[in-house]
Amino acid sequence: MTLHKKTRSSRLPLAVTLIAAAFISSFLIATVSNKGSDYWVINDPISPGHQLSASDVSLAHFNLDSSGQFYMGDQVEPIGMIATRSMGTGEIIGSTDLTSAIDAMSTSAVPISVRSVDVATGLSIGEDVDIYWVLDTQNGEDSMDPILILGGVALLSYDDGGKNFGGDIGLSVAVEETQVLRLLSATTLGRLVVIRSHV
Numbered sequence: 397m398t399l400h401k402k403t404r405s406s407r408l409p410l411a412v413t414l415i416a417a418a419f420i421s422s423f424l425i426a427t428v429s430n431k432g433s434d435y436w437v438i439n440d441p442i443s444p445g446h447q448l449s450a451s452d453v454s455l456a457h458f459n460l461d462s463s464g465q466f467y468m469g470d471q472v473e474p475i476g477m478i479a480t481r482s483m484g485t486g487e488i489i490g491s492t493d494l495t496s497a498i499d500a501m502s503t504s505a506v507p508i509s510v511r512s513v514d515v516a517t518g519l520s521i522g523e524d525v526d527i528y529w530v531l532d533t534q535n536g537e538d539s540m541d542p543i544l545i546l547g548g549v550a551l552l553s554y555d556d557g558g559k560n561f562g563g564d565i566g567l568s569v570a571v572e573e574t575q576v577l578r579l580l581s582a583t584t585l586g587r588l589v590v591i592r593s594h595v
Contacts, residue, residue: 432457432460434456435470435489439451441485443552444480444550478494481550507567509583524593529588545588
């Protein structure tokens with residue numbers, strides 16, 4: 397009888413220790429799993445130049461570790477800011493994906509018409525393009541090297557309706573106001589070639 401009581405009493409500290417260890421481990425697991433921060437994500441697809449409203453964004457919890465510095469956390473208020481590129485549903489907003497409305501005002505949407513053979517294939521809205529000016533030689537004139545008119549401008553719209561007939565393609569690009577005249581002047585003579593900035 398005495399031996400049975402001793403055995404039961406010696407098991408009691410072990411049982412208490414195991415229960416305490418289970419509680420501590422579950423607390424640590426919960427703490428590690430909740431590590432991270434809240435970041436802004438896109439609710440519905442948006443295009444460059446779109447001004448964000450409250451329905452466009454929401455907060456979601458992510459554990460991005462050191463990568464979190466490249467994304468927009470809950471300490472920043474994105475509502476009212478302007479998108480600088482296309483973003484899809486559920487995409488985390490990067491720190492360079494939005495700009496203030498004041499900065500966006502200095503950018504204009506400029507429409508241009510380009511021959512279908514002078515536009516890189518597979519362009520998509522929101523990507524950056526480079527625009528070159530090319531002067532075709534006639535009657536034995538000296539040739540001129542192509543000139544980069546604008547580099548890394550965002551493609552806002554792309555209408556390739558005339559592509560099948562070998563006609564022109566209508567594009568709209570986001571251009572700083574100080575560069576609008578430079579681009580439009582290049583359309584008066586020669587032709588424009590639109591290529592991808594990064595392949």
